[in-house]
Amino acid sequence: MIKVFDLFAGVGGFRVGAEKVFKKNKLDFEFTGWSEIDKYCQLTYKANFNTNNEFFIDDIKKITSYKKVDCNINNFTNKNRSTHIKKHIPKFDLLFAGFPCQSFSKMGNQNSLNDDRGALFFDIAAILHSIKPKYFILENVNRILTIDNKKTIMTIMNTLEKLGYKTDLFKLDSKDYGVPQTRRRVFIYGCKKELDIKIGLPNPKIIKSTKTTKNILLKEVNPKYILSKQILKTILSHGTGGYYQKSEIDLEIARPLTKTMVKMHRAHQDNYYSNKFILGDKKQKWIRRLTPLEAFRLQGFKDNFVKKAYNAGVSDTQLYMQAGNAVTVKVVESILILLLDNNWFLK
Template sequence: MDKVKVGSLFSGIGGIDLGFEQSGFEIAWANDFDAAACKTYRNNFPSTILIEDDVRNINPCALSDIDVLVAGFPCQPFSVMGYRRGFNDPRGNLFFEIARFIDVKRPKVVFLENVKNLMEHDNGKTFLVIYNALAQFGYSVKYKVINATDVNIPQNRARIFIVAFRDIEDCDKFSFPQYAPLEATIDDVIDRSIKHDDIYYYGSESRYFKALNTKIVDKTGIYRIDDSGIATRKWEICPTLKANMGTYHDRVPIIRDDFGIRMLTPMECLAFQGYPKKYTFKGVSLKSAYKQCGNTVCVPIIKSIAAKLFELM
């Protein structure tokens, strides 16, 4: 039986694609503009056609037909952590590139992911523009805010997931998965008994060394540094992993392990996004790896929704 084909825009390192692939879909083609993210994508999806280019330069007519279009389009214009400029930000306008692909390809399903604040941005007007654009092409829409904790991943990461159907009967049949309360802890994800490379540890030369050692006195919980310094709160689950981890090394969440106080490693960050251990970074800088971890998605959420779509299709 032919597999259900997926086309992917703003693919990043492939978190959405991975969740769909794990649910039985086939990724026909993918696109991203960031060279480092594309390098990571190719390392982990060697057989997928990846177009490394600005989406605005791509002619959808030149690409194979698909059943599902997925896109985790840029969230910074809508995030409470950014400037919230929305469609006034060039990155926000990239949603209309998705609409351009929908208009040409007319997939059976459109799957979108963005920050939770998309619903409230500009008093709901931004979300209404997106909803109306999908409706204009004849799609029926369902959406839900889901947190990583809902799929037993101990990270505070709430995102909105939008699923649009060309066939209203498919929309009526679809329902988002039911989720169970969080049971996993951060120590199910990290192992404090493992010594990592010295680059991850805060040594005496760090301006944070004294304060961190004063504050982080036991090997429980997780911490982070923000604009005001070392955050006073000790997190029982991982705080939201952000793309600015790649801009400021001290924005990476911090723990005390058996060997000192250190940042999470990129592979631990991927684990807090629900990625499998076989997923790797090769040939990219540490800063790029952290940025990619913060920019990606919680894979088990994608898999859970994709599995419901696969049953339907």
């Protein structure tokens, strides 16, 4: 039996992928707990998974950094902290954690590990140190590899190694794994040093797919998703102040979805589609944004997942944020299949 903990769970992209792959491979598994601070993500998560008997904590820091002193990044092996974590979090074998990336990404403030959110890596480290699960998979933006002259990624990899893990990483783009969205992400994966399994694996096999956004866009949507004339002007304007950026719409491979897409960025940063593209009309009549359902499709989620969230009362605004923050399910699946093929999770 492999016990799994879903940290920084969001809406559970890791879990959707893992449940599918583990069930298909007849692996005995159980999610023992999860942590997610955002109450709307919690709603979507609970609407889609049976979490009744699972351990749950909203803010993981309530357990990992319950004393101010524990927030010190050099203090993740502190004995009292460890005892506290062990007392509260039930044992597990596999940790998933797409840790908050604002402080690493280009749009964030780039304070890296010194930022409260970046420092959440050390809460992961404290958990690994205390619970000592056999395996983990962490996800973050590609920028984590270069920020701060690579000091951040070196600190992360060295810390994991010191904690007793063999680690490596995959740099993957969602568009290579069956969804028409460019989304480059880093997946750091590791296992306990004493386990006799391979690390340093080649990237998961690319899924050759002819799927484009045409296959996922709805032919008919609520007119509220169509852009008004006023807003169109701003959205379609090219960059200003000498920063020319071409505003292209109707992309067959969508741009990366973002947490803030609800605000509607200009067309060179966001995804917009016209009736010409969607319906094959000769004349352009309207341009619209993605619907939340389409955004989730671009992340590899099934329609029923979104339906359940709507039924639980989650709004469009929240759903856009959740889709923009999620991990692409098909990428998770591809990683897990590769690891299983290399005898992971069996020991």
